[in-house]
Amino acid sequence: MSGNKETIRLENLVIGYETKTVAEGINASLNSGELTCLIGPNGAGKSTLMRTICAFQKKLGGSIFIEGKELSDYPDKELARKIGVVLTHRPQIQNMSVEELVALGRSPYTGFFGRLTEEDKRIVAEAIDMIGITSLKDRMIQNLSDGERQKVMIAKAIAQQTPLICLDEPTAFLDFPSKIETMQLLKKLCREQGKTIFLSTHDLELTLQIADRIFLMQNGTITSGTPQETAQSGALSSFIEREGIIFDKLQMRVKISR
Amino acid sequence: MRKTPILILLGFLILVLLVVNLLLGSVKIPAGDTLAILFxxxxxxxxxxxxxxxxxxxALVAIMAGAGLAVSGLQMQTVFRNPLAGPSVLGISNGASLGVAIVVLMSSSLAGVSLSRIGYAGDAAISIAAIIGSLAVMTLIVWVARKVKGNVTLLIIGVMIGYLVTAIVGVLKFFSAEEDIKAFVVWGLGSFARVSGDRMLLFVGMMAVLLPLSFLLVKTLNLMLLGDDYARNLGLNISRSRTLVILNSGVLVAIVTAYCGPIMFIGLAVPHLCRAIFRTSDHRILVPGTILTGAALALLCSLIARMPGFEGALPVNSVTALVGAPVIASVIFRRRKDDVRE
Structure with a gap:
């Protein structure tokens, strides 16, 4: 995919908490029009990296450039127009319709009282249509299935009109068909809208089939590349293989040896 | 259903209740005379x-107090994402009690004057003490809010401060004269009738300024519904917003409590009632909704407290709970059943 421009660049990034460094020496970039998946064992720091890029927590060192400008130099409201997030856990909201929630995605653009202009309303309707949830738009959030609710949150991120969308394990609680459906939807957004999409996941085989780029996070750092590159380099094997589990580099599949 | 007609209907209900409040009481005054007096x-x-x-x-005090407590409860429930949060939960009204307890219970032993005997000046001292007490607790809460991250942590700390303050009041009571304790207990029962004349105008004036301020926070509150991370991602400064909401909410409670005593129940229940009536979480509807519903409910309670036979002796706190609890429980129960049926 040539012609895609760099949306985010991580340079010598160090992440973690005040008392503990989780990963360091992270050098990687995310490109527009690409679906990048972050994989790695539990505790490797996937969420920490995700939260650091979304500015939910401070980096310990290095730089994060978003469209060429350092993350910490963005004012709150401007950053809200660059990164849209979708989280694992569903928000506990009662009595809010799908349409109202997607409309909250317009908050970085609306005025003091959050009143929607005709333009905002059109963008909200488009986002809902694009995700294919028009039939749900008057339903209350609490009456949706997990898969439907995750689509609503993605529609919110679309309405937010950010070049970058970060999703922290968006498919964790979904049933298998919904996982695939959600991933396909995200892939489509990359291709058709030129979005930069970055998500963390544990669904390895699905990821290898659909991702444009893989970030493998283990042992305190990141290896990045296309699924094929990551497989060939042996990095995936070292992540997956243990007694009784083999990673087939050619077919990119996990096999269980009896 | 459209939301605006319900708001207009509520406004009309307040007007009706206001008229009934003026007409009814232990002394029978003809409607014509009442009108003439008003003119x-x-x-x-x-x-x-x-x-x-x-x-x-x-009636005016009831309107303002009910509105203030209700909108304050709504703000607390949203900012803490806890349906049981209310004006009393962060210890802010306990702070008012402490202020009043110090003034009422300590005055005779420290200054040699029993405040329960000196009337007007005593009342003013009580109001000021209540405001100082609740603002002190609120400042403490805001300070804590800037230090801790989680809302639950903050809520627990608030509840603990409440217990601590209540305990101090208990100790003060132990060392006080019996008539002072009685004055303190009476203050604690809550009343809309305690304020009149200039102090009433001051109270109504302050509330008339403070209540509109809560409209400035509707977008903030709507975003807070999504949880901290989503809200922050949409450009909200969580720490500053939380502080602003607690400040607005806390000052409203402080002033109402100072003039009317700790009025229970309205702050907790009215937001739930409004969510059930309007079937929305949108604060652009809920803020005016709670203000109007709170005012109407307080007027109704004030009316019942003055019914023939009670002669104003019935504490407002008993009425708010007796009238409000069954009504609200039934409304919420019915709505829940509708939800299940959908």
């Missing part, structure tokens, strides 16, 4: 005193 007729001194110095101030 400046002072020929019957007893009647005009009852209307202008008792019924009208009481």
């Amino acid at each position: 400046g007729d002072r020929s019957n001194e007893i009647f005009s005193n009852i209307i202008l110095k008792s019924r009208l101030p009481q």
Whole structure:
């Protein structure tokens, strides 16, 4: 995919908490029009990296450039127009319709009282249509299935009109068909809208089939590349293989040896 | 259903309740005379005193207090994402109690004057003490809010401060004269009738300024519904917003409590009632909704507390709970059943 421009660049990034460094020496970039998946064992720091890029927590060192400008130099409201997030856990909201929630995605653009202009309303309707949830738009959030609710949150991120969308394990609680459906939807957004999409996941085989780029996070750092590159380099094997589990580099599949 | 007509209907209900509040009471005053008095007729001194110095101030105080407590409860429930949060939960009204306890219970032993005997000046001292007490606790809470991250942590700390303050009040009571304790207990029962004259105007004036301020926070509150991370991602400064909401909410409670005593239940229940009536979480509807519903409910309670037979002796706190609890429980219960059926 040539012609895609760099949306985010991580340079010598160090992440973690005040008392503990989780990963360091992270050098990687995310490109527009690409679906990048972050994989790695539990505790490797996937969420920490995700939260650091979304500015939910401070980096310990290095730089994060978003469209060429350092993350910490963005004012709150401007950053809200660059990164849209979708989280694992569903928000506990009662009595809010799908349409109202997607409309909250317009908050970085609306005025003091959050009143929607005709333009905002059109963008909200488009986002809902694009995700294919028009039939749900008057339903209350609490009456949706997990898969439907995750689509609503993605529609919110679309309405937010950010070049970058970060999703922290968006498919964790979904049933298998919904996982695939959600991933396909995200892939489509990359291709058709030129979005930069970055998500963390544990669904390895699905990821290898659909991702444009893989970030493998283990042992305190990141290896990045296309699924094929990551497989060939042996990095995936070292992540997956243990007694009784083999990673087939050619077919990119996990096999269980009896 | 459209939301605006319901708001207009609520406004109309308040007007009706206000009129009924002026007309009904232990002394029978003809409607024509009441109207004449409101338009400046002072020929019957007893009647005009009852209307202008008792019924009208009481109704106005009830409107403002009910509105203030209700919107404050809504703000607390949203900012803490906890349906059981209310004005009393962060210890802010306990702070008012502490202020009053110090003034009422300690005055005789420290200054040699029993405040329960000196009337007007005593009342003013009580109001000021209550405001200082609740603002002190609120400042502490805001300070803690800037230090801790989680809302649950903050809520627990708030509840603990509440217990601590109540314990101090308990100790103060132990060392106090019996008549002072009685004065303190009476203050604690809550009343819309305690404020009149200039102090009533001051109270109503302050609330008339503070209540509109809560409209400035509707977008903030709507975003807070999504949880901290989503809200922050949409450009909200969580720490500053939380502080602003607690400040607005806390000052409203402090002032109402200072003038009316700790009024229970309205702050907790009205937001739930409104969510059930309007079927929305949108604060652009809920803020005016709770203000109007709170005012109406307080007027109703004030009316019942003055019904023949009670002669104003029935504490507002008993009425708010007796009237409100069944009504609200049934409304919420019915709505829940509808939800299940959908």
